[in-house]
Amino acid sequence: MNYARFLTAVSAARKPSAIRMLTELQQRSPPTMISLAGGAPNPNTFPFLSASFGLKDGQTLNFDEALMKRALQYSASNGIPELLTWMKKLQKDLHNPPSPMDMCVTTGSQEGLCKLFEMLVNPGDNVLLDAPTYSGTLAALRPLGCNLINVSSDQHGMIPAALKDVLSRWDPSEVHKAGSTTPKILYTIPNGGNPTGASMTTQRKQEVYELARQYDMLIIEDDPYYFLQFDKPWAPSFLSMDVDGRILRTDSFSKILSSGLRIGFVTGPKPLVDRVVLHIQASTMHTSTFTQLMVSQLLHSWGQDGFLQHIEGVIEFYRKQRNAMISSADKWLKDVAEWHAPSAGMFLWIKLKGIADTQQLIMEKALEKEVLLVPGGVFMINSSDPCPYVRAAFSLSTPEQIDEAFRRLSSLIKEAK
Numbered sequence: 001m002n003y004a005r006f007l008t009a010v011s012a013a014r015k016p017s018a019i020r021m022l023t024e025l026q027q028r029s030p031p032t033m034i035s036l037a038g039g040a041p042n043p044n045t046f047p048f049l050s051a052s053f054g055l056k057d058g059q060t061l062n063f064d065e066a067l068m069k070r071a072l073q074y075s076a077s078n079g080i081p082e083l084l085t086w087m088k089k090l091q092k093d094l095h096n097p098p099s100p101m102d103m104c105v106t107t108g109s110q111e112g113l114c115k116l117f118e119m120l121v122n123p124g125d126n127v128l129l130d131a132p133t134y135s136g137t138l139a140a141l142r143p144l145g146c147n148l149i150n151v152s153s154d155q156h157g158m159i160p161a162a163l164k165d166v167l168s169r170w171d172p173s174e175v176h177k178a179g180s181t182t183p184k185i186l187y188t189i190p191n192g193g194n195p196t197g198a199s200m201t202t203q204r205k206q207e208v209y210e211l212a213r214q215y216d217m218l219i220i221e222d223d224p225y226y227f228l229q230f231d232k233p234w235a236p237s238f239l240s241m242d243v244d245g246r247i248l249r250t251d252s253f254s255k256i257l258s259s260g261l262r263i264g265f266v267t268g269p270k271p272l273v274d275r276v277v278l279h280i281q282a283s284t285m286h287t288s289t290f291t292q293l294m295v296s297q298l299l300h301s302w303g304q305d306g307f308l309q310h311i312e313g314v315i316e317f318y319r320k321q322r323n324a325m326i327s328s329a330d331k332w333l334k335d336v337a338e339w340h341a342p343s344a345g346m347f348l349w350i351k352l353k354g355i356a357d358t359q360q361l362i363m364e365k366a367l368e369k370e371v372l373l374v375p376g377g378v379f380m381i382n383s384s385d386p387c388p389y390v391r392a393a394f395s396l397s398t399p400e401q402i403d404e405a406f407r408r409l410s411s412l413i414k415e416a417k
């Protein structure tokens with residue numbers, strides 16, 4: 001594929017940082033190399049000596065003096081090699097991408113999304129996505145001055161017929177013409193969508209991918225809830241069907257290992273991942289070496305089987321939480337609201353009957369009743385559009401708290417009518 005047409009002028013202008021190149025050259029050099037090049041600080045001056053991390057399975061991870069010095073030092077912009085190697089094998093084993101792919105570590109998938117959008121989206125570009133969608137994505141896209149076009153979706157994700165209808169405004173044979181306004185980017189959250197909890201069927205993914213081929217679009221597959229799919233087999237990803245090299249996938253450890261460690265990944269064609277890394281070089285330089293090493297030590301100690309075994313425990317937790325929320329919704333909300341039980345993720349998308357817009361109800365009445373939810377307008381392309389939905393997360397509250405929260409929500413809906 002020719003990726004040049006997808007890059008913004010800013011991204012195309014990025015050049016490797018000489019200093020970062022030297023750092024990486026030094027890190028690849030034999031120990032006999034004497035370097036007076038890098039402006040890195042001397043770790044012997046750092047006050048930290050060592051660290052050990054107690055794990056819930058009884059194991060301990062240790063940073064001895066030598067490892068601690070490395071953990072506290074600059075590292076490669078695309079990520080530390082041992083973490084990248086482990087993750088590349090996991091991606092290959094889980095998705096078996098049919099075309100060559102590269103990866104880089106990002107500070108959360110939020111950084112990955114932000115850098116992908118800034119690499120690909122020019123002011124005035126038409127960008128396709130299925131709203132309601134993650135508010136962090138809207139926050140990253142809106143300032144870029146692009147035209148966000150909604151593609152209808154339902155509890156099974158983006159509707160291919162709706163995408164076909166939106167794309168019918170353009171002639172696929174003119175996609176590469178200068179000045180073409182045909183969308184180049186499609187963004188979607190394929191599993192346990194935020195805020196809808198929707199998961200895309202395999203059939204729909206295949207149809208959407210074929211339309212992306214027809215109109216030569218890239219697909220950004222934002223998939224932080226991939227490991228929170230409650231049922232097996234896990235749905236095939238867009239990456240697993242990417243015969244052309246048009247998928248840019250963002251993964252995250254936030255929902256399965258830690259959100260505060262800020263570890264995410266971008267997976268995609270090397271020419272595009274390289275552009276993201278050039279941006280990292282000029283912005284954060286790299287994700288924290290310390291947290292990368294901490295996670296890498298854990299993953300190498302667990303192995304892939306241990307990692308997937310941990311995931312099973314996480315899935316069971318969220319399945320129980322989802323079941324508790326659905327049971328409380330059935331008990332308190334069935335006369336005043338509608339919803340679809342999610343098969344992944346941590347969110348329930350609830351439509352309040354007889355309420356045109358939930359903003360005021362949630363931001364005023366619900367607070368009085370001491371129940372906090374997110375009004376649906378937050379997730380819409382036009383946040384001022386009236387939205388009868390609210391997002392409820394079943395990740396943090398106990399089943400008892402969820403039940404009481406829905407009792408409060410039920411009473412305030414009845415009072416609002």
Ligand SMILES: Cc1ncc(COP(=O)(O)O)c(CNc2cc3ccccc3n(O)c2=O)c1O
Pocket residue numbers: 107108109110111134136189194222223224251252253254259263264
């Ligand atoms: C679809 C989708 N894509 C990317 C991300 C970013 O995750 P990262 O890997 O941790 O950077 C997310 C995280 N979503 C949220 C985060 C959050 C953080 C503080 C407080 C509230 C938050 N709420 O509500 C969220 O939905 C997401 O849902």
